[in-house]
Amino acid sequence: MAFQPIMDVEARRPIAYEALVRGSKGECATDILARIRPEDRYDFDQQCRVAAIEGAVAAGLRESGARLSINFFPDTVYSPLACLEPTLDAARRLSLPYDRLIFEFSEQANIGDGEHLKTILEAYHCMGFGTAIDDFGAGHAGLTLLGQVRTDYIKLDMALIRGIDQAMPRRMIVEGVMRIAEKMGMAVIAEGVETIGEYDALRALGVRYMQGYLIARPGFRCLPPGQLPEEPARAVSA
Structure with missing residues (x-):
């Protein structure tokens, strides 16, 4: 597992670390997932959850105060509570409180029946977990999923x-999503921030949480602290 910080750019500290699958030769998650047979997806999902918790705790997650964000496949969850047992066992064994865990699923994933996904998320919330929609804006569900x-x-x-920073249409889209998210009580995280221009444009839009190579590359078996650009100096009135 590798871990990449999700930064609160106002408090200038990580609020969470996303656990990312890596191969023995450094292969990215996309390459690994492409080799997983459909009949092995459930076992792979379960093993990744446990490996993420074990790796993050070994790297110092408990002491950091940050949360751990774990990707999961909604279509492999046949029963929310039954499928959580290995995860809960790992968290209890390593003294990681349940509310330190976030589970994220990709908008591009096969989410199947919307009611089943809703049941999963409600069960996770009852356990104290945080939840997140990943890759929002890349799939076909979009605003329908938020409904x-x-x-x-x-x-x-x-x-x-x-x-x-150079694309007004994308700025307008992000601004619109932020307004919707605020009214729904959801926080927005910008993924893939790589340049100062992108960072500054997102800050101007009011985005508080960011993740990307500009801040930190994923760290293998470690929790990178992350580095943020210096905020522009504010004028002080006399």
Whole structure:
């Protein structure tokens, strides 16, 4: 597992670390997932959850005060509570409170029946977990998905973030999503922030939470602290 910080750019500290699957030769998650057979997805999902908790705690997550964000496949969850047992066992064994965990699913994933996904998220909320929609804006569900389920976070896909400082349409889209999220009580996280221009444009739009190479690359078996650009000096009135 590798871990990448999700930064609160106002408090200038990580609020969470996303656990990212890496191969033995450094292969990215996309390459690994492409090799997983459909019949092995459930076991793979379960093993990744446990590995993420074990790796993050070993790297110092408990002491950091940050949360751990774990990706999951909604279509592999046949029963929310039954499928949580290995995860809960790992958290209890390593003294990681349940409310330190966030579960995120991709908008591009096969979410199947919307009611089933809603049941999963409600069960996770009852356990104290945070939840997030990942890659928002990249799939076909979009706003329809927001009408079906409620999560704590919306993670904007990097395709919306790339070059946002030079793309008025993308700025308008992000601004619109932020207004909707605020009214629904959901926080927005910008993924894939790579340039100062993108960072400044997102800050101007009021985005508080960010993740990307500008801040920190994923750290293998470690929790990178992350670095933020210096905020512009504010004028002080006499």
